[in-house]
Amino acid sequence: MKLAYQYKLQPTYLQRCRINKWLDMLRLQYNYLLADRFDWWEMNRCPVNACPLICSITQPREKPEYYGQKRSLVSLKKEREWYADIHADVLQDMVKRVDLAFKRFIKGDSKGKRSGKPRFKGKNRYRTYGYSRVKPDCIQGNRITLPKLGEVKLIQHRPIPDGFTIKRALITKKADGFYVTLTLEDKSVPDAPTIDIQPTETNSIGVDAGLEYFIACSDGDTKEPPRFYRQSEEKLGRLQAKRELKPKGSTSRRKLNERIAKLHQKIARQRKQWHFELAGELVNKADVIFIEDLKIVNLIRRNKPKQTEDGTFLANGQAAKSGLNKSFADAGIAGFLNEILPDKAAKAGRQIIKVNPAGTSQYCANCLNEVPKELSDRWHSCPHCGVQMPRDVNSGILIKKVGLGVRLTIKRESRKGRRSLRFSPELRQAQLPRSRRANL
Template identity: 35%
Template sequence: MLSLTYSYRIYPSLDQEAKLLDWLEQCRRVYNYALAERKDWIKSRKSPVNACGIRQEYIIPADTPYPDYYKQQNALTQAKEAIPELKAVHSQVLQDALKRLDKSFKFRQERGFGFPRFKKFGQYRSFVFPQFKSNPVSEFEIKLPKIGAMRINLHRPTPEGFEVKQVRVVFKSSGWYAQLILQATVSVPDVMPQGEPIGIDLGLEKFLAVSTGELVERPRFFVDLQSQLRWLQRKLRNKKKGSANYRKIQAKIRKLHEHIHNVRREFHFLTAHRLCAIAGMIFAEDLNLKMTSRGMLAKHCLDAAWGSFLEILKWVAWKCGVYFAKVDPNGTSQTCPQCEAHTGRKELSERVHHCDQCGYTTDRDVAAAQVVMQRGLVAVGQTVILPVEEGCLGTPMKQEKPTARKGSPRSTH
């Protein structure tokens, strides 16, 4: 079973937009109520039976079962009788809100942290139609249950042989979007390691260093627009909360954040396609992204979004038939790719790799990328390629990368 997600811009009418906004609000209320019900049940089991809190204690009978997804789903029927606003929302849309909460609890249980939080007004921005009897998309419009037909911009056709299984409606600062989840009963074989291998090393001085000696500059998407964001947030602070001007500044802030996200994502896709065009195998470091998001360089690491880039590179490599794998990142900058000697720990200001044993000299990040490539070749059982003795200090990769310009933000959709 192969699944794809295509995103398209939709244009609801004024009545449809009001209904979509009301659905988002009702889903938010159902989500928050179900979350409060689970939190109360958990809190009532924390205190010992012979003690209670100093101020107050929320007590639930001991024989009350845990409010899991199925019990809360069955309670929706009674809730619709007491709250008439819930009847206007598609039943499966409300059930998906409960399913989203249940996934959050299961994900928290797996990783051990990240308790789900309540959604404030305006923070719940999407809902899902989980199934359709027939294709809801025609050439110029999409038909959603209880919403009706609305215009859709099919800027690219859906692939042949795929059926629309689900539709997610997303509300962004730039407008409304419909994400079509397409499925097809086809089996795609795994990409086998073959072709020209390259290794990549991610960093802050340069966004990317390739084992061939090419370097990719790191655009400062968030940092370049941080002054404009700070100015908007200072204006928001001086407005009365909930007023019309307050909401206008909020919309500008959301639009700026979306602009930064779009430009960064476009840069990641362009870089991934360029790497896949020059290689048959790509090896990258298996970074501990949780640790890189802490410390004094956390803002710059999050701005580079290495984790998002690696996920995009993995997807683009699969689509282009390029083998992609991750290797152990320990000691890549302390190993000579020419003679495998341990060169010792380098300071961040030391940007050149020089081996005292073999005399190999090259850019520090390029040397690390070459070590990554060699480790990847060993993992797949192929012959290790040694770099040339006359190492270069790195050459910039020619590319047309988007930059975050100051001024009015634009959408890249």
């Protein structure tokens, strides 16, 4: 099992200057190697007899790859002697980052999802470098020993767990200083422990995520989103307006940029801390947690433009949706459902089950009849059984029922497009009167 622990560093003035110098030199070499990859890709990505007309004729050369660019570091240190000051593992880690970024652009990751075209790193945009190997006993007291940096003071707010060994270290420059992220490994603990819990009515809970209520549980408990960004938006706007009045490259503009970065960092930390506390509360409630398999990327996608026959653009509602997208980003629903809650549940021995979100807001959780609602309708009022409750709480109850085996399927009955709700045999039996249910 691997863990990542992050501690804040308190380097001396000379150590800070050396780290900043390393980051700047690594950024320049990163851009050079990335440009070499782009140059080959543009000139040699297709056979000579199939080159497009817009492609210039160039001498074919060997494709840049990871090991070839690693071997170029030897000549780099001879031609530019100042690069010999950087540790060899740090330089090799930079080459690995170039290779990873370009492979994700060309081939995609392990799931086949491709990333966008890698960008060149501007000044102060290369903030992390890594040591692929560090000594297991590099931490002694409140100091950590890093190659070519020596002993650096750190704030060890929590001890290293017993049985875990330090394998790797990353140095990151943030708005409020430098941090070290340690990769800890314990081979005796499995990476993904198998959690097999049979969900029942008593040991499970359904959770619906949204913006009016960040979560609405099937037991009626709700939590409103704290809106940390909205609370600091006015202060952030004042700082940004003041920054635009300062000349570019001036000391006053740089200091305002630092204040803006620290404010963004504070907002992100507040949100993350609240997410972890909320995940702990949910984990303590039940052994099995049912959540929707939401695609937040689709929810915040821009509206398609609308045009008339003469090419005039019509209103498509994007101006109103931009505020909704900002609220989604402020709430951080995707990070909570896909990263923080599953990680917290796995460490506590709980199980997270994602269910199909189709129909979880359009039916009554009590009688399971269809109750259509618009997005602006935030109250559930069933005309069939008379149940009334908040829309999100109704969805939370329905998510739990779907997770426990209730199937909500919609099938077209006729050519006119009429729809009917089909239930599983168990659910159909549950809807029958008790007198008829006993005869089955």
